[in-house]
Amino acid sequence: MKKFLYVALLVAGTSLTAAAQEVGLSFSYFIPRNGYFSTPISPFSIRGVGFNLNRFIALETGASLYRMSGLNIIDLPFETKDPLLGPNFTVFVPVELVFQLHGNGVEFDIKGGGFFFYGFDNKINYGNLDRAIRAHENWTVANSSVTYKNNPGFGYHAGVEFTFDVTRQFAISLEFNYLMGAAKFPLSGSYTGGTSSIETVTLNYEDAKVDFTGFEVSIGIMFSGK
Numbered sequence: 001m002k003k004f005l006y007v008a009l010l011v012a013g014t015s016l017t018a019a020a021q022e023v024g025l026s027f028s029y030f031i032p033r034n035g036y037f038s039t040p041i042s043p044f045s046i047r048g049v050g051f052n053l054n055r056f057i058a059l060e061t062g063a064s065l066y067r068m069s070g071l072n073i074i075d076l077p078f079e080t081k082d083p084l085l086g087p088n089f090t091v092f093v094p095v096e097l098v099f100q101l102h103g104n105g106v107e108f109d110i111k112g113g114g115f116f117f118y119g120f121d122n123k124i125n126y127g128n129l130d131r132a133i134r135a136h137e138n139w140t141v142a143n144s145s146v147t148y149k150n151n152p153g154f155g156y157h158a159g160v161e162f163t164f165d166v167t168r169q170f171a172i173s174l175e176f177n178y179l180m181g182a183a184k185f186p187l188s189g190s191y192t193g194g195t196s197s198i199e200t201v202t203l204n205y206e207d208a209k210v211d212f213t214g215f216e217v218s219i220g221i222m223f224s225g226k
Helices: 002-020 126-137
Strands: 022-032 039-052 057-068 072-074 088-102 106-120 141-148 153-165 170-184 187-194 198-205 209-223
Touching: 022 057, 022 170, 039 088, 039 209, 088 153, 106 170, 126 141, 126 187, 153 209
Parallel strands: none
Antiparallel strands: 022 039, 022 209, 039 057, 057 088, 072 209, 088 106, 106 153, 141 187, 153 170, 170 209, 187 198
């Protein structure tokens, strides 16, 4: 409950900032590496909040609340292309420097910066985890039971945005970003299985991380307040 309240306050704070700045309401979609397609929870996606440093450079931020269908966990003793974490909810907050190229009713932006993310209401995908363990151990059967320590994550991103005016009051924007981030997610527990005989193995993956790498596609409306 405390985590949900924190998210609500974060989004509300972003909304208050947006009232005094140019703001964009967007639908953002995240396509993670070795994960499942994820979507925002409307209307909790507010992007393009910021201010111009000069005519060509701006500083922007925002916030999106994602419903993640599945993310991968990396830095394990084995590799898998199937997501091991999810579904969950993830708060995503970018901070970026934007290079703006203005035209007659259009704008092309090149942007890059860092981001914060935090997942909550996490669930382990035991089906994919057990299959990965079976392949790793060369067993015919495996059943795991793990616990985790959740942590905030950070990363970098870069992308482009194309905006064209519909009226003097608002414009349509199309944005593409590539994200590279991770969060510490230590796993501990055990798994039981085998081929001809059954054994139990204790696991302690202290270096495990949530992989937050992939493409983000956003479609939004920018309110200029002109």
